[in-house]
Amino acid sequence: MADDFYRIYEQIGKYRDNIIELQRLLTSIPALAPENAGDGEMKKANALKEFLKKTGFPNPKEFNAPDKRVPDGIRPNLVYNINGHDTSKTIWIMSHTDVVPPGDLSRWNGDPFTLRIEGDRIYGRGVEDNQHGLVSSVFAVRPFLDLKIKPLYNIGLLFVADEEVGSHYGIGYILEKHNLFKKDDIIIVPDSGDPSGKDIEIAEKSIAWLKVETTGKQCHASRPDQGVNAFAAAAKLAAKVHAMYNIFDYQDELFNPPSSTFEPTKKEANVPNINTIPGDDVFYIDCRVLPKYKLSEIDSMLRKWADEIEKTENVKIRISPVQRAEAAPPTSETAPVVDLLKRAIRQVYKVEAKVVGIGGGTVAALFRRKGYPVAVWSRIQETAHQPNEYTDIPFIIGDARVFAHIFLGA
Ligand SMILES: [Zn+2]
Numbered sequence: 001m002a003d004d005f006y007r008i009y010e011q012i013g014k015y016r017d018n019i020i021e022l023q024r025l026l027t028s029i030p031a032l033a034p035e036n037a038g039d040g041e042m043k044k045a046n047a048l049k050e051f052l053k054k055t056g057f058p059n060p061k062e063f064n065a066p067d068k069r070v071p072d073g074i075r076p077n078l079v080y081n082i083n084g085h086d087t088s089k090t091i092w093i094m095s096h097t098d099v100v101p102p103g104d105l106s107r108w109n110g111d112p113f114t115l116r117i118e119g120d121r122i123y124g125r126g127v128e129d130n131q132h133g134l135v136s137s138v139f140a141v142r143p144f145l146d147l148k149i150k151p152l153y154n155i156g157l158l159f160v161a162d163e164e165v166g167s168h169y170g171i172g173y174i175l176e177k178h179n180l181f182k183k184d185d186i187i188i189v190p191d192s193g194d195p196s197g198k199d200i201e202i203a204e205k206s207i208a209w210l211k212v213e214t215t216g217k218q219c220h221a222s223r224p225d226q227g228v229n230a231f232a233a234a235a236k237l238a239a240k241v242h243a244m245y246n247i248f249d250y251q252d253e254l255f256n257p258p259s260s261t262f263e264p265t266k267k268e269a270n271v272p273n274i275n276t277i278p279g280d281d282v283f284y285i286d287c288r289v290l291p292k293y294k295l296s297e298i299d300s301m302l303r304k305w306a307d308e309i310e311k312t313e314n315v316k317i318r319i320s321p322v323q324r325a326e327a328a329p330p331t332s333e334t335a336p337v338v339d340l341l342k343r344a345i346r347q348v349y350k351v352e353a354k355v356v357g358i359g360g361g362t363v364a365a366l367f368r369r370k371g372y373p374v375a376v377w378s379r380i381q382e383t384a385h386q387p388n389e390y391t392d393i394p395f396i397i398g399d400a401r402v403f404a405h406i407f408l409g410a
Contacts (some may be wrong), residue, residue: 002149002370005151005410009348011143018142019135019396020122022051024115026131027124031098033165040070041097041161046076048097052080052138053232056145065169067159068253075161075169079180082141082155082263084407090154090405092187095134096163096170099126100385108385120274120393128391133190134159138398140403142226152409156180163191167363175370183371186337186406189364190378190399197349197379197398200341203330203357204253205261205288207302208295210302212237216315217278218271222406227277231270233313234281240266240305241285247301250292254330256355260289262298284322291327325361328368344405348398349379364381 030146032038049060057080064074076097081090102112102125110116114127137157144151158180160170167173174180181187192201214234219227242261251258265286270278287298299319306317331338333355345353367374379395 002410005405005408006141007147007403008149009146009297010406012139012397012404013309014380015139015142015400016393016397018055018140019393020115022138023122023124023127023131026053026097026134027126028113030125033098033162034067034069035165036101040067040072041076041162042070042072043160044097045076049078055142057141058082058304059363061222063174065173065182066163067169067222069087075173077161077170078113078159080141080155080157080327082144084151084153084155086153088153088184089182090156090185091151092156092158092185092401093133093137093140094158094171094187094189094363095097095137095191096130096160097134098161098164099129100164100168103387108386110387122393123388123390125335125389128380128389130163132380132396132399133378134389135276135405136139136190136399139396139400140407143404144179144407146279149408151407153186153407155407156185163363165364171363172366174198177365181372185372186340187367187374188337188341188403188406189362189374189376191369192358192362192376193378193380193382195379195381196351196397198351198353199356199374199377200353201358201362201364202240202333202335202338202355203291203359204358204362205255205283205290205404206293206295206325206327207360208285208287208289208298208324210285211320211322212283212285212306212317213318213320214325215283215318216313217281218278219277221275221277221381224277227279228314229277230281230315233315234283236309236313237302237305237317244298244301246285248293248298250290252290252292254355255290255359260287260293261359262287281354288301289327291330295324295326300309326367327360328365329365330357331373331375333370335375337373337375340406341375341377341402346403347405347410348401353377
């Protein structure tokens with residue numbers, strides 16, 4: 001086994017040009033969701049299928065989700081299975097083919113959909129999110145095919161659609177309609193991480209984005225007696241939001257920061273001129289709440305304050321959710337997936353990994369709600385969704401070695 005790992009480790013180091021080739025191919029096909037005025041992931045999935053076929057991968061199974069909004073009428077979800085010595089369980093690696101739009105093109109130093117290479121660094125929309133994970137998983141499997149080494153357990157590579165816009169046509173669809181996973185399977189989602197490669201994400205906070213609409217009465221600023229200042233009333237509520245830190249003050253060192261967070265954020269424009277008292281006001285609150293608390297507790301506290309302000313300021317305050325997701329049950333720190341990752345990371349990167357929680361909202365929650373203990377891990381520079389998104393080839397090679405270590409059961 002140790003010998004096999006050494007051979008595989010060396011082999012992955014030889015794939016640098018192939019890694020660039022696959023990254024270039026994937027980057028050249030913008031896979032945007034219809035919500036982002038795109039035609040979906042079909043072209044990119046087909047290119048990936050062709051590439052994998054040429055390099056000896058078996059044919060995939062397809063779990064395509066119907067979606068009338070895209071030209072092909074489906075959103076592609078591909079599954080590649082390789083049998084191991086022991087077929088009782090599968091090591092899964094899931095990545096997504098869709099990308100987010102490039103945003104303001106003037107902030108890019110080149111075409112976002114043409115791969116750019118500077119030394120070990122490659123640039124382009126999607127190279128990190130999520131082609132880093134996707135390409136690592138491909139080149140973790142490739143040496144098993146090239147060297148004809150059988151993995152210990154089955155390998156499952158999953159390339160899904162629609163991660164960036166909610167996963168309804170991607171892993172959400174698969175989890176609802178198909179029965180791919182067994183309870184003992186190991187599931188890794190390389191779609192978040194840090195530059196040290198030490199953070200294994202196993203938990204997330206609940207998330208609530210709230211819209212606060214305050215209604216008073218507009219009037220001339222010289223005659224406040226004739227109106228009701230909605231902005232002044234809303235500001236009282238906004239100023240109270242930070243008091244939540246003292247009320248919901250539980251700390252969990254798994255998370256960074258270890259507390260729940262409550263922040264007034266976006267403020268919509270009200271009146272355009274200085275000499276009018278605004279009759280309407282809209283601002284937003286971003287809450288990231290430790291799984292210990294229910295989001296309904298946050299709602300009630302805010303509502304209580306809003307009721308008080310309605311009375312004293314003579315306004316109406318409406319609070320509504322823009323986004324709301326209760327945290328999924330965390331993956332246990334002692335789950336096998338955590339242990340396997342820690343051992344592989346130690347072997348490849350010579351660092352001690354640790355479990356962490358994050359501020360909320362990854363696709364892992366969909367698995368965790370179904371009772372699958374998923375870990376989210378990769379070694380990345382954290383440039384997802386930014387202009388000039390980039391990733392480093394040595395980290396793709398390293399992450400492929402980490403996954404191969406787990407496949408081999410080394
Ligand atoms: Zn992603």
